[in-house]
Amino acid sequence: MKPRFTTALLLLPAAAWFVAMLVLPLIVVFVFSFGERGPAGGYVPAFSFDNFLNLGARWTAFKNTMVLAPIGTIACLFIAYPLAYFLAIRASAKWRTMLLILVIVPFWTSILIRSYAWIFLLGGKGLPSLIAALGLGHIQLINTPFAVLVGIVYGYLPLMVFPIYVSLERLDKRLLEAASDLGAPPLNTFLTVTLPLSMPGVATGCMLVFILLMGEFLIPAMLGGGKVFFVGNALVDLFVQSRNWAFGSAVAVALVLVMLVTVTAYMRFTRRWSGGRDDISLM
Amino acid sequence: MTDRNDFISREKFMEELMRFKKGSVSRRHFLGVTGLGLATTVLGSTFARQAMAQANIGDRVVLASWPNYHDPADFESFKAATGAAVDLNVFGSNEEMLAKLQAGGTGWDVFVPTNYTITTYVELGLIEPLDMSKIPNYDPNSFDPRFASPGTVDGKIYGVSKDWGTTGMATNTANNNGKALTSWKEFWDITRAEFSGRTTVHDYQLTTIGNALKYFGYSFNSVDPKELAEAEKLLLDVKPHLFAITSDYQPAMRNGDAWLAMCWTGDGKQLNRDMPEIQYTLGKEGGEIWSDFYAVPVGAPHRDAAYALINYLLDPMINMKETLFHGQPVADARVNAMLTPERLADPILYPAAELLNALEFGAARTLTNPDRAELMARFKSA
Numbered sequence: 001m002k003p004r005f006t007t008a009l010l011l012l013p014a015a016a017w018f019v020a021m022l023v024l025p026l027i028v029v030f031v032f033s034f035g036e037r038g039p040a041g042g043y044v045p046a047f048s049f050d051n052f053l054n055l056g057a058r059w060t061a062f063k064n065t066m067v068l069a070p071i072g073t074i075a076c077l078f079i080a081y082p083l084a085y086f087l088a089i090r091a092s093a094k095w096r097t098m099l100l101i102l103v104i105v106p107f108w109t110s111i112l113i114r115s116y117a118w119i120f121l122l123g124g125k126g127l128p129s130l131i132a133a134l135g136l137g138h139i140q141l142i143n144t145p146f147a148v149l150v151g152i153v154y155g156y157l158p159l160m161v162f163p164i165y166v167s168l169e170r171l172d173k174r175l176l177e178a179a180s181d182l183g184a185p186p187l188n189t190f191l192t193v194t195l196p197l198s199m200p201g202v203a204t205g206c207m208l209v210f211i212l213l214m215g216e217f218l219i220p221a222m223l224g225g226g227k228v229f230f231v232g233n234a235l236v237d238l239f240v241q242s243r244n245w246a247f248g249s250a251v252a253v254a255l256v257l258v259m260l261v262t263v264t265a266y267m268r269f270t271r272r273w274s275g276g277r278d279d280i281s282l283m
Numbered sequence: 284m285t286d287r288n289d290f291i292s293r294e295k296f297m298e299e300l301m302r303f304k305k306g307s308v309s310r311r312h313f314l315g316v317t318g319l320g321l322a323t324t325v326l327g328s329t330f331a332r333q334a335m336a337q338a339n340i341g342d343r344v345v346l347a348s349w350p351n352y353h354d355p356a357d358f359e360s361f362k363a364a365t366g367a368a369v370d371l372n373v374f375g376s377n378e379e380m381l382a383k384l385q386a387g388g389t390g391w392d393v394f395v396p397t398n399y400t401i402t403t404y405v406e407l408g409l410i411e412p413l414d415m416s417k418i419p420n421y422d423p424n425s426f427d428p429r430f431a432s433p434g435t436v437d438g439k440i441y442g443v444s445k446d447w448g449t450t451g452m453a454t455n456t457a458n459n460n461g462k463a464l465t466s467w468k469e470f471w472d473i474t475r476a477e478f479s480g481r482t483t484v485h486d487y488q489l490t491t492i493g494n495a496l497k498y499f500g501y502s503f504n505s506v507d508p509k510e511l512a513e514a515e516k517l518l519l520d521v522k523p524h525l526f527a528i529t530s531d532y533q534p535a536m537r538n539g540d541a542w543l544a545m546c547w548t549g550d551g552k553q554l555n556r557d558m559p560e561i562q563y564t565l566g567k568e569g570g571e572i573w574s575d576f577y578a579v580p581v582g583a584p585h586r587d588a589a590y591a592l593i594n595y596l597l598d599p600m601i602n603m604k605e606t607l608f609h610g611q612p613v614a615d616a617r618v619n620a621m622l623t624p625e626r627l628a629d630p631i632l633y634p635a636a637e638l639l640n641a642l643e644f645g646a647a648r649t650l651t652n653p654d655r656a657e658l659m660a661r662f663k664s665a
Contacts (some may be wrong), residue, residue, distance in 0.1 A: 060664040225527030242656030
């Protein structure tokens with residue numbers, strides 16, 4: 001009995017946190033989603049499925065998110081992988097720590113401030129004026145889906161770099177030597193040894209970035225000029241602008257369901273992909 | 284202490300200042316007659332500080348307000364005078380403020396609602412009728428009733444007038460042969476032609492839909508489904524040509540990315556002051572006129588400090604500093620009497636009567652109308 005009691009006691013803070021910060025709010029959101037908007041906004045108790053039947057009114061927001069979130073995740077992956085590879089395998093031990101710190105440094109400043117910096121970098125007096133000065137024509141960068149993508153990659157890159165770095169750093173370097181000794185050219189070594197062994201990191205990084213991206217609202221609002229509309233933006237507008245908390249809750253419940261389905265499918269896929277190992281996404 | 288908040292003209296003020304400088308009147312007399320007694324840091328007076336400190340209002344007051352809307356120096360002098368530091372929370376829309384108050388637990392002591400929200404706050408029981416004995420600086424007779432009256436509901440005063448303004452358009456005339464636009468028809472048409480990719484509209488259903496309705500000559504406040512459908516068609520047609528849907532349009536106007544913005548008076552004044560080629564005009568079809576108020580939410584944690592702050596900001600000398608800072612006109616005749624004739628003739632702050640008369644105050648039902656909210660969501664996600 002005693003060890004079990006100790007275990008329970010040690011788990012108490014986590015359990016209390018889990019109930020207060022996750023379970024209770026989710027129950028509130030779930031209950032609200034069957035309610036109605038009050039005449040001046042807010043929430044009035046009711047039991048109706050109208051909010052769910054009306055979800056089509058936010059279809060575009062879901063569609064935009066379901067397109068840009070995977071694109072953003074893949075863009076992050078393609079930029080983060082070579083960087084993580086360089087940090088873990090190529091960089092000298094002397095430089096490695098400092099380079100890793102440099103990857104984290106942007107996190108020390110709020111994403112809001114850093115997004116403002118991008119507004120000026122991508123604005124007419126920033127990169128486009130440089131491009132025009134080079135005689136490459138006039139282009140608009142700010143307030144486009146491209147600008148949102150740049151902001152996403154910039155903001156989420158460290159979340160992709162670190163899991164991949166950790167899996168590459170753990171990799172037994174003798175395996176690479178063995179591959180080379182057995183006559184495998186570098187590309188083959190990478191494709192048959194390094195890449196498969198770093199898959200847990202890739203899977204974790206992709207999941208971290210994708211899940212957070214699905215709820216993103218700040219970057220589209222700031223770098224998309226309010227014209228790129230994610231589910232996150234729809235939720236902000238429903239809760240603080242039109243104050244239709246009941247419908248907002250229904251959209252939130254729908255988003256949670258979409259994520260559950262996507263993430264479950266993703267975990268099944270990555271498990272099969274890595275030959276039945278289920279530690280992949282949980283690393 | 285006598286009432287030292289009586290109106291004093293600029294001439295009288297200078298005369299009193301000279302008398303004081305020459306030593307013919309006491310400092311106490313000078314501060315008394317000029318109303319500077321409350322603005323203690325202006326002259327570093329100590330006697331008024333003692334007077335106000337007697338009340339002991341605590342060390343903190345939380346104010347929820349709008350961007351670029353207060354002179355920080357006035358908060359500093361309030362703190363010097365009363366010991367209460369002003370904790371300013373900045374908001375982007377009335378809906379956001381309403382949502383926060385509906386959810387509860389804001390911790391706000393004073394906030395700045397716009398005319399069309401007051402009745403809703405009263406109905407929901409979110410604001411308290413003001414205890415006017417604690418706001419002696421509010422003189423109902425000196426406030427223009429056109430701007431002050433929405434603060435009164437069922438004979439009770441819930442809000443005292445802060446300032447007022449209009450919603451028009453700011454044109455960078457350098458991009459339009461030196462001409463500013465003069466109608467909402469022009470605004471929406473030029474956006475789909477020469478100004479494609481250069482126009483911003485508010486991220487705010489009240490004004491963006493309202494000014495789209497003006498294109499067809501409908502009421503700014505219309506909730507008629509047929510009229511809203513026409514406005515929606517226009518907005519969806521214009522959307523690909525917009526630079527942004529944002530209420531933070533000053534940066535884009537200043538760096539030249541945007542040439543035309545749906546704009547509030549204060550932003551128009553600030554832009555025009557720094558870049559004279561940006562001109563602020565009203566649509567001749569009409570549009571919005573609004574007034575903002577100081578109000579106290581029910582259950583304000585620092586209630587005494589809330590009243591002290593409102594009273595302080597309504598002191599005509601302080602209110603004059605405020606209006607010079609934020610660039611919105613105020614409804615207080617005592618303040619206007621101290622402003623220069625050039626300021627009072629500024630067409631940005633005080634538009635011509637025929638333009639002003641065409642404007643409408645936003646209505647409570649316009650703000651809370653669910654159809655307009657959904658229209659805005661469709662416009663933004665299109």
